[in-house]
Amino acid sequence: MNDDQVVARQHGRWVFGWDRREGDVPFDFRRVFGEFYDFTSPDVRLYDDFDPEHRVATTAAGYGAIWEPAFREMVSARHAIDDGPHVVASGDLAASTLRFVARIVTPGGVTDIRTTTSLVWRRTPDAWRIVREHNSTEVLPQGELDGRFDDARG
Template identity: 40%
Template sequence: MTKAMTKAALTLAACLLCSSALSAEPRNDCPASGQEGIAQLHHDWLMIGWERDAGDPDFNFRQDVGKYYDFTRDDLNLFDDFDPQLKVRNTADDYGTIWYGLVPKFRSVKHKITEGPTAVPVGPGYGHSVMEFVFEVTPKQGDVMHLISRSSILWRCGADGWKIYKEHNSAKPVEASVYHRAK
């Protein structure tokens, strides 16, 4: 084998290794339970990421909930019916644009989990969680809103642990008493 052929073979081998490392194939080594398991992540995504108190620093999607999303991918499927455009978003940054338009209008957002999160493994490198919660949104202007929401998340295991791959959130208004009765 000539030097040029050896160099070409090494370059090809390096390219194959790089492309397989960047492939869409999920990993299989993410924790099934515990602090980094998907049930706890789903809980924390809501109660730490989206909870807002009056006087909190300005909302920053990447900083506040970014640990749950993969900002390098464009094959995501992210939907929330709070989106005025009711679009499925394919990147975390595009999904964040919804919240940069809405969250600054809120003085506070308080959540109470009413069901779950329940986690189920769905295949090598994937897991699903579902949760129901009620929440109270206090806008900077206007009346307080009370809603109930169902959140369904398909998680993909990657180099940085579990990240949201598919997300669907649907909410509807409820009476204030529903929120206040929840634990």
């Protein structure tokens, strides 16, 4: 595979790392995403506007600390890729973009979202690793994703 294909495959796998099923072991960011993020780089900047506090993490561990509490409380989270990934790779850097939809089920209810995600990857001696992330999310009308996943509740 060429670099574009490797990064595209990684970005697709990354999306489904966020899936949660009822009864899963507690969410552990580093366990799930250790192969994707650069946990040692001082250049990391990670942002997702779905975070109610709109924090920018400057380490992969810090990003995990933002998401672990929410994902541990979820009943389930199901994802599907709508578009992409689209990749541009040159030298030791690559950028990838894709759009996904997700159904998030919490004890408080169901939220359907559509997110555009852009990742910047740096080639390390062992693999491509995420050093930049920007996600923009739209909350969809209730029920918009009905029938998109295996069951109506996600």
